[in-house]
Amino acid sequence: MVNSLCLTLLTCVPLLWLVRESAGMPDPARRDLLMREEASRQTGGLLALTAAEQKLDANLHRFKEQEMAATLFLPALHFFKAKPLIEKSAIYRLLQKMPKGAALHxxxxxxxxxxxxxxxxxxxxxxxxxxxxxxxxxxxxxxxxxxxxxxxxxxxxxxxxxxxxxxxxxxxxxxxxxxxxxxxxxxxxxxxxxxxxxxxxxxxxxxxxxxxxxxxxxxxxxxxxxxxxxxxxxxxxxxxxxxxxxxxxxxxxxxxxxxxxxxxxxxxxxxxxxxxxxxxxxxxxxxxxxxxxxxxxxxxxxxxxxxxxxRENSGRTLWDFREALSLPAELGASLPYFFHAGETGQSPYVRESLKSLTLMPLKLKFTSAPKCLNSEFDPGVFEQRRI
Structure with a gap:
């Protein structure tokens, strides 16, 4: 066991040294810039908060820190056990009063x-x-x-x-x-x-x-x-x-x-x-x-x-229903599709289905986009709808 561990360390250390030598010390300024750019892309990231909004944001941040520091960390519990505790939390009561927009599914x-x-x-x-x-x-x-x-x-x-x-x-x-x-x-x-x-x-x-x-x-x-x-x-x-x-x-x-x-x-x-x-x-x-x-x-x-x-995982892929799903386009009729992937696991059929659907005359809307949905798919075909 000790020999195996030593061998692993001897293998990893030169690799780490090579990375440091080739890339150099990371630039803190570039890191801060990257974090600011990422934050600006978030919903509301470019908004300037009023004094009242800044006060609310500070209170919300304080509530979050209190919950994260608590002995009983709710995200670590099963949802059934955490739900009654969540409903008693200060964050929940605050968010309950705030506008939610839409429930899409x-x-x-x-x-x-x-x-x-x-x-x-x-x-x-x-x-x-x-x-x-x-x-x-x-x-x-x-x-x-x-x-x-x-x-x-x-x-x-x-x-x-x-x-x-x-x-x-x-x-x-x-x-x-x-x-x-x-x-x-x-x-x-x-x-x-x-x-x-x-x-x-x-x-x-x-x-x-x-x-x-x-x-x-x-x-x-x-x-x-x-x-x-x-x-x-x-x-x-x-x-x-x-x-x-x-x-x-x-x-x-x-x-x-x-x-x-x-x-x-x-x-x-x-x-x-x-x-x-x-x-x-x-x-x-x-x-x-x-x-x-x-x-x-x-x-x-x-x-x-x-x-x-x-049920998604035990069912058939959308490609199997391509003839029926293409019917509205063939008839010149309007029928938006709201396909979702809420219960779909990491199946190889997911990416396969998405690629296949780019060949179909559809406009697809996902309430929860699969992880594999990225820039390689035509944005005119897929429209993500996140809750």
Whole structure:
């Protein structure tokens, strides 16, 4: 071991000496210039702060130093454990009051807090619940007890179930766990991405029975906009599959009805909060480019564009869908694409897909650009949208 270490040192030292001899001592002035140039390229880097802004900046810097010096360093914790501590921090409370601009990628099934769904929606009349064989839940609003189905053999009226249990707080906490990923032991319960994704899908499926009830959906959209507005978010792009909604009597509404409802609720919200810029929908439906083209044409102010849906790492590349994705250009139709790479790992297919897409008649927009996206790609094809 000692000999190996000595050999390594003997190998490295001459190399370091050669670097120093060839490059010379780094110039501190050049280093400072480089750092100033880098800072000037940051958002707001060329702005001159007012006296009040300088005071705020100094306070923010002081808060950051205090948190970094604390014994419990929050970035070192799992997010599930750090989240409640973050929400109590001085920095969080300060940032919460500041304008955020836009939220460009929110799933329609997670627009509001799980607490609101449980504390508000599940207490409404005619709400039934079913506990499935795979340790999940389903919800359904109905005037009569719903018929059994393959994943739900026994439906119970939530109002009656709560009365029998007698512990609303404990029961509500268990429902929130079904609608979120949070757990006290994330490392043990989520050993890999497959397990996380399975729970992720279960949570969305469970929430769907509540959200797609037409009266709930109206309140749900408005509540979501209110929660964003409280955080000073002034614009929303909602990623939605436009699931069919249902009434208490069993009536089913189509995608057009849902878009009209979204348009109506957003308009009402803007009347109540004139400073809010607005909200649009990014349609995310499997194999539905043709339908999305028509919806974009019929609702140009509501539909922002189209995105693919599904787990990224286990799915197919965009190149596999080149014929369908080229359809709008071939038809002379407008359908912006909002592809994202939020869950994509370091796969060799990522760079391959980006290069392939430069050959397609598309204008791509990424809410989170992959690391490999750089100057070698045509800026007329790729537009980064960072959150």
């Amino acid at each position: 929110i799933h329609s099934s997670s627009l509001v807090s799980a607490e609101w769904l449980v504390k508000n929606v599940t207490y409404r009349p005619h709400c039934y619940i079913c506990f499935t064989w795979d340790n999940s839940v389903r919800f359904l609003f109905s005037t009569l007890q719903p018929f059994p189905r393959w994943d739900c053999f026994y439906w119970q009226l939530l109002e009656s179930l709560r009365a029998r249990i007698g512990d609303n707080a404990g029961f509500d906490s268990s429902l929130i766990q079904h609608l979120t990923l949070f757990t006290e032991n994330p490392d043990g319960e989520y050993p890999n991405q497959d397990v996380v994704w399975e729970k992720f899908e279960k949570a969305f499926i469970a929430a769907a029975g509540l959200i797609t009830h037409a009266p709930v959906l109206r309140d749900y959209i408005y509540q979501g906009l209110e929660e964003l507005h409280r955080d000073n978010v002034m614009y929303l792009e909602l990623r939605s599959g436009l699931s069919r909604t249902y009434e208490l009597d069993g009536t089913i509404h189509d995608k057009i009805w849902t878009l009209k409802l979204f348009q109506e609720v957003t308009s009402k919200f803007k009347q109540n909060y004139p400073e809010f810029f607005g909200a649009r929908i990014i349609i995310s439906v499997k194999a539905a480019v043709t339908e999305a083209i028509q919806l974009k044409k019929d609702f140009p102010d509501v539909v922002a564009g189209f995105d693919m849906v599904g």
